[in-house]
Amino acid sequence: MILIKNKISLITLILVSSFLNSCSTDEKQTVVTKTQLVMSDEFNEDGAPNPSLWNYDIGTGSNGWGNNELQYYTNRASNIKVENGMLHITARNEQYMGKAYTSARILTKGKYDTKYGRIEARIKLPRGKGIWPAFWMLGSNIETAIEIPDNPNTVAWPTCGEIDIMEYLGNKPTEFFGTVHGPGYSGGASIGKTYTLPNSRFDTDFHVFGIEWDENYINFYVDDKLYNQITPEDVPGEWVFNQPFYIILNVAVGGNLPGSPDSQTPFPQTMLVDYIRVYQ
Amino acid sequence: MKNRKINYLRNSFLLTIVILVNLNCEREISDDASDATFPKTAEIFTDTPVGMGTNFYFPYGPDANNPVGSKFSAWSVDTDVSYKGNASMRFDVPNATDPQGNYAGGILRVDGAGRDLTGYDALTFWAKASQGVTIGEIGFGEDFYPDKYITTMTNISLGTAWTKYIIPIPDASKLVQEKGMFRYSAGTQGTNGAGYTFWIDELKFEKLGTILPLQASIMNGANVTRTTFVGVETPITGVITTFNMPNGVNQSVTISPGYLNFTSSNPSVATVNDAGVVTPIAAGTAIITATFNNQPATGSLTINCSGSFTHAPRPTLNPANVISIFSDAYSNVPVSYYNGYWAPWQTTQSNNFAVLGDNVLNYTNFNFVGIEFSNPTVNATSMTHLHLDVYIPGPIAPGRRLELRLTDFGPNGVFGVDDSQSLPYVVSNNLVSQSWMSFEIPLNQQTGLNSRSQLAQIILLGGDNSTLYVDNIYFHN
Numbered sequence: 001m002i003l004i005k006n007k008i009s010l011i012t013l014i015l016v017s018s019f020l021n022s023c024s025t026d027e028k029q030t031v032v033t034k035t036q037l038v039m040s041d042e043f044n045e046d047g048a049p050n051p052s053l054w055n056y057d058i059g060t061g062s063n064g065w066g067n068n069e070l071q072y073y074t075n076r077a078s079n080i081k082v083e084n085g086m087l088h089i090t091a092r093n094e095q096y097m098g099k100a101y102t103s104a105r106i107l108t109k110g111k112y113d114t115k116y117g118r119i120e121a122r123i124k125l126p127r128g129k130g131i132w133p134a135f136w137m138l139g140s141n142i143e144t145a146i147e148i149p150d151n152p153n154t155v156a157w158p159t160c161g162e163i164d165i166m167e168y169l170g171n172k173p174t175e176f177f178g179t180v181h182g183p184g185y186s187g188g189a190s191i192g193k194t195y196t197l198p199n200s201r202f203d204t205d206f207h208v209f210g211i212e213w214d215e216n217y218i219n220f221y222v223d224d225k226l227y228n229q230i231t232p233e234d235v236p237g238e239w240v241f242n243q244p245f246y247i248i249l250n251v252a253v254g255g256n257l258p259g260s261p262d263s264q265t266p267f268p269q270t271m272l273v274d275y276i277r278v279y280q
Numbered sequence: 281m282k283n284r285k286i287n288y289l290r291n292s293f294l295l296t297i298v299i300l301v302n303l304n305c306e307r308e309i310s311d312d313a314s315d316a317t318f319p320k321t322a323e324i325f326t327d328t329p330v331g332m333g334t335n336f337y338f339p340y341g342p343d344a345n346n347p348v349g350s351k352f353s354a355w356s357v358d359t360d361v362s363y364k365g366n367a368s369m370r371f372d373v374p375n376a377t378d379p380q381g382n383y384a385g386g387i388l389r390v391d392g393a394g395r396d397l398t399g400y401d402a403l404t405f406w407a408k409a410s411q412g413v414t415i416g417e418i419g420f421g422e423d424f425y426p427d428k429y430i431t432t433m434t435n436i437s438l439g440t441a442w443t444k445y446i447i448p449i450p451d452a453s454k455l456v457q458e459k460g461m462f463r464y465s466a467g468t469q470g471t472n473g474a475g476y477t478f479w480i481d482e483l484k485f486e487k488l489g490t491i492l493p494l495q496a497s498i499m500n501g502a503n504v505t506r507t508t509f510v511g512v513e514t515p516i517t518g519v520i521t522t523f524n525m526p527n528g529v530n531q532s533v534t535i536s537p538g539y540l541n542f543t544s545s546n547p548s549v550a551t552v553n554d555a556g557v558v559t560p561i562a563a564g565t566a567i568i569t570a571t572f573n574n575q576p577a578t579g580s581l582t583i584n585c586s587g588s589f590t591h592a593p594r595p596t597l598n599p600a601n602v603i604s605i606f607s608d609a610y611s612n613v614p615v616s617y618y619n620g621y622w623a624p625w626q627t628t629q630s631n632n633f634a635v636l637g638d639n640v641l642n643y644t645n646f647n648f649v650g651i652e653f654s655n656p657t658v659n660a661t662s663m664t665h666l667h668l669d670v671y672i673p674g675p676i677a678p679g680r681r682l683e684l685r686l687t688d689f690g691p692n693g694v695f696g697v698d699d700s701q702s703l704p705y706v707v708s709n710n711l712v713s714q715s716w717m718s719f720e721i722p723l724n725q726q727t728g729l730n731s732r733s734q735l736a737q738i739i740l741l742g743g744d745n746s747t748l749y750v751d752n753i754y755f756h757n
Binding site: 127128129170171172173174197198199200201203204264 | 487488489490492524526527528529530
């Protein structure tokens with residue numbers, strides 16, 4: 001399946017060498033401790049994303065996926081494909097099925113989930129007002145149709161929990177944010193933090209976005225910077241993160257959070273994902 | 281000179297090795313190597329000018345458009361106001377009526393060898409003003425010679441609170457020895473002529489790493505065509521680069537052509553140099569395009585070269601018998617303008633050119649045009665004729681005529697109710713194409729012109745929006 005254990009030594013080597021390269025050992029935080037690779041998609045096979053790992057969300061969801069987003073998600077190669085070792089999710093400005101924009105969203109729901117672990121992806125982000133890419137997770141027990149009362153396996157959002165490893169707005173090219181949503185702390189009341197690159201941008205280079213997650217804590221990091229830790233004490237409601245979550249990658253256009261694209265928003269805009277990896 | 285250059289190259293090669301060795305930790309370059317290039321000083325003004333030498337402020341002087349120039353005393357160091365530390369640069373923009381200068385403008389130029397700015401990507405500063413104003417131009421790279429790498433941000437909106445401003449460096453690799461640290465030009469067009477003050481502090485170059493270069497353009501992004509002649513130099517203008525700034529907003533700056541690389545599609549017809557000056561050398565068509573950071577720039581200049589220019593007949597009259605408005609053969613009287621761009625009906629544009637020292641008025645899209653010489657007016661009482669050489673490069677439509685009117689500003693010598701103007705006088709209704717036509721217009725046949733002691737305007741009419749060359753405009757007897 002997707003377990004690729006023979007890669008561990010190489011990964012470890014890269015990690016070790018990157019530590020050696022770093023100068024600021026004095027201010028070094030323990031960014032990662034989980035180093036055993038248990039799942040990865042390196043996006044090395046051209047074509048559609050690996051169907052044994054990824055599903056598509058198609059269409060507009062309900063109320064633009066709950067956020068008044070403006071795009072229609074498709075599984076067309078013009079919106080999502082693997083090419084030259086990268087996953088490409090491309091937002092386009094085109095009339096399609098009654099919407100003015102198209103893009104794509106893939107998820108591992110029903111095919112892969114994990115309870116705890118280090119989940120990271122190496123991503124180069126697009127830019128422009130209204131462009132809203134995300135690398136995130138939802139509790140596997142989410143039930144979007146009918147919530148069965150008192151059945152913990154079928155709960156609605158936000159009780160299922162949501163971990164946003166990376167969200168980014170294309171008109172703030174030096175910032176991204178990592179967030180958790182749960183019962184009593186969702187939407188505008190979610191708990192998270194914004195990280196600002198001091199001397200670079202997210203749309204000009206690849207950056208590694210990740211969480212290290214275990215019982216009762218989630219550490220958020222970008223590259224070699226640990227920038228936030230969230231524990232049950234930090235959330236004003238039930239801690240719903242001691243259960244399996246699945247992974248989502250998407251590029252939204254418009255909606256409540258980013259606002260609509262403007263005349264300076266360039267199209268098409270592509271999020272490039274070099275890899276996604278899970279360690280235990 | 282050549283030897284020195286080689287030494288620099290060798291030193292920079294050594295420097296590169298030093299940098300490579302130190303790359304792992306980006307430690308500072310050793311002192312031994314730091315002399316190899318020009319100073320990399322970032323700061324221009326903190327609480328005092330930094331590394332600028334003693335003679336560094338040069339206000340803009342008089343020019344053709346502004347006989348007074350900028351106000352010399354506009355720039356000063358203000359020890360009562362600062363964003364950080366204890367002083368800032370203060371700019372007192374004068375009232376439009378100030379006889380010492382009706383605007384503020386000038387450059388800060390290193391009094392010395394110049395700086396190596398290749399490690400930076402922006403000029404940054406903090407600024408505020410005594411009222412909300414829009415400053416016309418702020419930038420860098422102007423050194424009065426050769427002005428090769430000027431970068432200017434236009435229409436900068438200043439409020440009354442300190443705010444940080446960022447001017448992107450288009451291509452820092454070019455700035456190995458830059459003297460022009462800062463330039464500005466501020467007037468009172470937006471304040472109804474009322475003066476104001478603005479302050480700039482912590483003026484310095486920075487390596488931000490958060491600016492994304494986007495598109496460059498020449499000719500303001502348009503595909504422009506010019507019909508011209510061998511030897512007529514045409515500069516590439518309208519050079520703009522756009523950047524996506526750290527706040528996500530696109531910012532454009534106007535830059536010198538020297539930042540770009542130019543190509544002629546047909547170098548046997550027209551060449552283009554590093555400074556973006558195009559020189560036609562033979563009849564034919566050549567398209568000039570540019571690249572910036574190895575990316576094609578939008579816009580182009582197409583040169584349609586008609587071959588060698590035929591000069592107008594050289595005047596032979598004794599200068600004592602001539603009052604010249606436009607001629608290379610005589611000293612011209614002061615002329616306010618050769619094209620008044622009289623709104624809203626005038627379509628005529630000016631693309632004047634010079635061929636081997638022969639200046640020619642080139643009116644394109646010509647319907648009518650006003651030439652004014654009102655300061656002072658011209659007393660042509662003793663003159664009998666107005667001479668005019670005209671060349672029409674395009675075909676002549678049937679029935680087309682060229683007409684002329686003269687305006688006298690009357691006893692008071694200024695534009696107003698006592699003026700008199702001649703009725704349209706038919707200069708010619710027998711025009712020919714592609715040949716110089718010389719006209720002698722009798723001044724005593726100008727109906728409606730009450731006087732010619734305060735002559736101030738010549739108006740040419742009868743255009744069909746084609747092109748007209750004019751040379752040797754003079755009164756004589």
